[in-house]
Amino acid sequence: MTRTSAEDRRESVIRAAIAEFGRCGYHGTSTKTIAERVGVSQPYLFRLFPGKKAIFLAAIQRCMDELVCTFQDAAAGLTGGDALHSMAHAYTTILAERPELLLLQMQMYVAVAAAEGAGDREVGEAVRSGWMRLWDTVHLSLGADTDETTRFLAHGMLINCLVSMGFVSDSRGWQSTDPVSGWERPQM
Secondary structure, X not given: OOOOOHHHHHHHHHHHHHHHXXXXXXXHOOHHHHHHHHOOOHHHHXXXXXXXXXXXXXXXXXXXXXXXXXXXXXXXXXXXXXXXXXXXXXXXXXXXXXXXXXXXHHHHHXXXXXXXXXXXXXXXXXXXXXXXXXXXXXXXXXXXXXXXXXXXXXXXXXXXXXXXXXXXXXXXXXXXXXXXXXXXXXXO
8 A cells, every 4th residue: 555645634634625725715624624535544634734724824825726727728829809718718728627716716706804803804815915916917918918817807796606506507697707708608
């Protein structure tokens, strides 16, 4: 039997944390649940990460890294409308294939308000930093056009909300999406 390295276990914890925090939020997710999902004890979990917040911050970082890479890969070698359409398609595809990333995004935004309301700015700083990396990636891919970047990200957030609320793609809620903008309805 091959032993799993600490780095492999750490990776498993981050993947499990994305799913669990996405499903139940920061306060609704226990480290016990994450440990059980990975198949490790809580003491071992805390050898990999110093605490629950560290696990959450690692999940935030990974989620934003994956989204940034998705947009970078989609826009590689493209400009203008071609880049926009490719990034929009890549995003709706990742929503369909990895819904836990969408759910974690939504939970991250809620967690910022809750943490900062309690005087903790670390979560907010991590989320804002990730968001700015996302903004910069899209902004550069769209020729540094601020209006186009704003429209693109605003439309993406609308899609996040519609999908999070469970609007199916043929429901009235989707009437506000504009296929000309490059966005498609995720096939979930």
